Amino acid sequence: xxxxxxxxxxxxxxxxxxxxxxxxxxxxxxxxxxxxxxxxxxxxxxxxxxxxxxxxxxxxxxxxxxxxxxxxxxxxxxxxxxxxxxxxxxxxxxxxxxxxxxxxxxxxxxxxxxxxxxxxxxxxxxxxxxxxxxxxxxxxxxxxxxxxxxxxxxxxxxxxxxxxx
Numbered sequence: 255x256x257x258x259x260x261x262x263x264x265x266x267x268x269x270x271x272x273x274x275x276x277x278x279x280x281x282x283x284x285x286x287x288x289x290x291x292x293x294x295x296x297x298x299x300x301x302x303x304x305x306x307x308x309x310x311x312x313x314x315x316x317x318x319x320x321x322x323x324x325x326x327x328x329x330x331x332x333x334x335x336x337x338x339x340x341x342x343x344x345x346x347x348x349x350x351x352x353x354x355x356x357x358x359x360x361x362x363x364x365x366x367x368x369x370x371x372x373x374x375x376x377x378x379x380x381x382x383x384x385x386x387x388x389x390x391x392x393x394x395x396x397x398x399x400x401x402x403x404x405x406x407x408x409x410x411x412x413x414x415x416x417x418x419x
Contacts, residue, residue: 256288256331258372260365262382263405264299268317269306274405278380285329287412290375293336294367296325297343333371359394362386372400380408 259278267275281287300318307314324330336342346352347363355370356363365386372379378401381387387394391402403411 256377258377258379260381261298288329290331292333292371293338296338
């Protein structure tokens with residue numbers, strides 16, 4: 255089983271702001287969890303890290319280095335179909351197909367690329383986004399078959415002797 259981590263998991267984990275998110279990243283580094291990322295996810299995380307590090311007077315290069323160490327680990331599958339860039343975020347969020355899916359599922363356009371990569375790779379999504387992805391998860395699973403887990407559910411699933419598929 256592979257997982258797609260939403261930006262909140264990456265950011266909170268890299269900042270050490272949430273012990274469960276940090277544990278998820280540690281599990282990836284310990285080769286206990288296979289994670290799939292795409293260009294959009296990495297662009298969203300790096301942009302947020304730069305913005306937050308500036309606001310908190312942190313070293314954004316150090317945070318980005320830590321991100322890339324994890325991204326280049328053995329249990330991360332990189333599905334990069336486009337260069338990682340700030341422009342990619344704007345481009346994808348305005349793409350007609352992304353806007354269509356966001357309207358149909360009543361989601362923010364920023365969340366749709368996570369659904370697309372999860373659908374494409376047969377992965378589950380681990381999210382911190384209670385307002386959007388988690389609030390719509392039953393409908394999303396019924397309509398497109400993508401399962402969305404809270405961090406706590408994800409950690410429980412890993413502790414189970416036979417993870418639920």
